[in-house]
Amino acid sequence: MKYIIIGLGNLGKALAKDLARIGNDVIGVDINIARVDAMKQLISGAVSLDTTDEEALRTLPFKDVDAIYVTFGKDFGVSVQTVALLKSIGADKLIVRATSPIHETVIRAIGVSEVITPEEDFASMYVSHMLMGALFKQWYKITETHHLYKIVPPEIFIGQSLQNINIEEKFDLRLVAVERLLEVKNVLGVKRPSYQVIDHFTDAFVIEKDDILLLFGQLKDIEKIAELVKK
CATH class of the missing domain: 3.40.50.720 (NAD(P)-binding Rossmann-like Domain)
Structure with a gap:
């Protein structure tokens, strides 16, 4: 192009x-x-x-x-x-x-x-970072009100199924994808750790320790997850 x-x-x-x-x-x-x-x-x-x-x-x-x-x-x-x-x-x-x-x-x-509006977007990303603390990985603007948040799962999520966590009902957020750390063979046959994207889930899907979650929603809703860390 x-x-x-x-x-x-x-x-x-x-x-x-x-x-x-x-x-x-x-x-x-x-x-x-x-x-x-x-x-x-x-x-x-x-x-x-x-x-x-x-x-x-x-x-x-x-x-x-x-x-x-x-x-x-x-x-x-x-x-x-x-x-x-x-x-x-x-x-x-x-x-x-x-x-x-x-x-x-x-x-x-x-x-x-x-x-x-890069300056405004940076301010929004900074606010998200401050709010999420160590959970924060990245922020992406989708609309004026709804964004994508890439976060480390809070400890309370680890080892739990999506059915138990119930992200949509409890937090008004949608899980879009999970980046999972896997060992992948390169062209030489050597295994190396690499994040792979998982975007299809069942209720039985379990969140693991090194996962990264991609969540869609509003700042006020991602704050609900941030509160879990403070409790």
Whole structure:
């Protein structure tokens, strides 16, 4: 797939590198020539131009890409101008970073439907981490209210069947998958520990000590599991 990343600050740079690493064609854009030069060897192409200049923006192959990311963090005005120009010249798939509720309101009013809020997401992940303590492994935003939580099972779950734990009834959470540590042979026939995903369960399925649980639900419900550790 092909992408344009506009803004090669911390977020844009990381996004461009990750998309390129998994085989996508990525063009990076920034007015800062030093940022552009730093990315040239890592992605398909990088160009320095002023994205508030309509003629300069039209030189980008925006109709030939699957999505355009606008990732400016500090300059509200540049972000809004860039997005408005992209919409006016017919750019289709726009994914835009919002740095505040006002910023998000403005870019949605321009016609952008996909908005990313990394600062807000980090805050939510930090709150989840603080709440879960040693149980916490990872957090993934799904909607404004519901998320995926990857956790270590509390001790009270270990050795218990799903029927006994009754996660949905007691905690209003859905068990999506379990990562289980198993010994797997590599190509040389050597056994090595590796986490394998289990996503089909029966009521008799038993939680083991080294399992990692992937749970779907709300923060207020994951807090019920965190309370088990405090008792």
